[in-house]
Amino acid sequence: MFLTYRRFRRCPCVQLITTCLVLSAVMVCWEQLDANVVSHVKSYSFRYLVNSFSSMNRSLTIPREQARRFSDFPYLLDHPDKCVGKDVLLLLFVKSSPENIERRNAIRSTWGNETYIQNNLGVTVKVVFALGAIQTKTDEPSWSRRSGVGFQDQLIKEDHLYGDLIQKNFLDSFHNLTLKLILQFHWMHSRCAHARFFMTADDDIFVHMPNLVGYLQDISSRGVTDFWIGRVHRGSPPVRSKHSKYYVSSEMYQWFSYPDYTAGAGYVISGDVADKIHQATLTLNASLHIDDVFMGICANSIGVSPQEHAYFSGEGKAPYHPCIYNQMMTSHGHVEDIYELWKTVIDLRVKQKTSGLFSRLYCTAMKIALLCRPQFFNTYPCKAAFL
Ligand SMILES: *[C@@H]1O[C@H](CO)[C@@H](O)[C@H](O)[C@H]1NC(C)=O
Ligand SMILES: *[C@@H]1O[C@H](CO)[C@@H](O)[C@H](O)[C@H]1NC(C)=O
Ligand SMILES: *[C@@H]1O[C@H](CO)[C@@H](O)[C@H](O)[C@H]1NC(C)=O
Ligand SMILES: *[C@@H]1O[C@H](CO)[C@@H](O)[C@H](O)[C@H]1NC(C)=O
Secondary structure, eight states: OHHHHHHHHHOHHHHHHHHHHHHHHHHHTHHHHIIIIIHHHHHHHIIIIIOOHHHHHHHHBOOHHHHGGGTOOOEEEOOTTTTTTOOEEEEEEEEOOTTOHHHHHHHHTTTTOHHHIIIIIOSEEEEEEEEEEOOOOTTSOHHHHHHHHHHHHHHHHHHHHHOOEEEEEEEOSGGGHHHHHHHHHHHHHHHOTTOSEEEEEETTEEEOHHHHHHHHHHHHHTTOOSOEEEOEEOSOOOBOOTTSTTBOOTTTOOSSSOOOEEOTTEEEEEHHHHHHHHHHHTTBOTTOOOHHHHHHHHHHHHTOOOEEOTTSOSSOOOOSOHHHHTTOOEEEOOSTTHHHHHHHHHHHHHHGGGOOHHHHHHHHHHHHHHHSSOOSSOOSOGGGGGO
């Protein structure tokens, strides 16, 4: 050991080569390192030490006339009377794309069935779908333009049948999700302002409606305001890699960290927050296309911060287990299994009445086993096992 060290010292060229190797390794991996380590260090420092999100509010504020271009798209499908005369506990917007009719049907006949909710849970929940318009490029061959028109006809038929599509005339695309978010707040403000809670969710989410309704009734009876709950992201850095669909240039967003926000997969706010957010959208630059981050920017401007709920999933999918269903609120990434899951969940609800101390202990042990081990897939955090 000593010998090799001495030999190493004696030959400076070895030192030089080693240094060069290390340096070039760092340079080769720099992009990765920058994306995964450096950006997080910067972002946490910004979030926890600098915390100058108020300057952000100032520089993203624009004149109302200019902000209007994010919201003044005309409605293609609308239901102005949806909430009239009803005591709406929850207005739930599902962000859907025109072509996802199967997903909408699955939601309508499972957790989003308003009749079931009314009859079995005794509250009014309104489930509506937010859509943009279908692309009809004029430079495409005429057959595909025709099919675009035909597609809108299909949507109109679907809407006649169910009366739950809210569509505005902007192109339905990933990069227009913020326009879709603004649509939702705009619609609530003008058509359903008295709803006690507002929720927005992806169309591949499973919502445990009985659990959610029970929880919101409880919160509502305590008269909470400034309420915002979901899976919280704190100190997330903007993605600066051009290959990512979440890429955001520093012209678009110049700071090292996003304000706190909840994962767009599904979160709930109280009616007063929805109204204030709507006001905020009237004077903010909504060019940032990541809708949940934009929600964070709006909330930051009105001084509302999100709370974490362990059983709201972000990108994560809940493990399939009755002990989990007891407490789950949302779970992400369900399409084919949604019917099966809903059947299990409402069957269990009936049986659950007889649960006692023993089953509670059993469930805690089960949940620890399911949630508190190194995960191969993203799910609820370990602390959820102890709630
Ligand atoms: C919704 O639930 C009601 C009552 O439980 C049921 O009659 C109806 O068929 C359901 N709707 C759909 C679309 O499954
Ligand atoms: C967003 O929608 C507008 C209006 O339809 C459209 O002009 C624009 O190209 C869309 N943007 C993206 C990125 O899809
Ligand atoms: C809004 O932000 C975009 C992207 O950063 C920028 O190009 C645009 O000029 C801004 N709009 C206004 C009205 O300042
Ligand atoms: C953000 O800007 C708006 C408009 O200028 C202002 O009304 C609001 O109070 C600001 N919010 C914060 C937290 O500074």
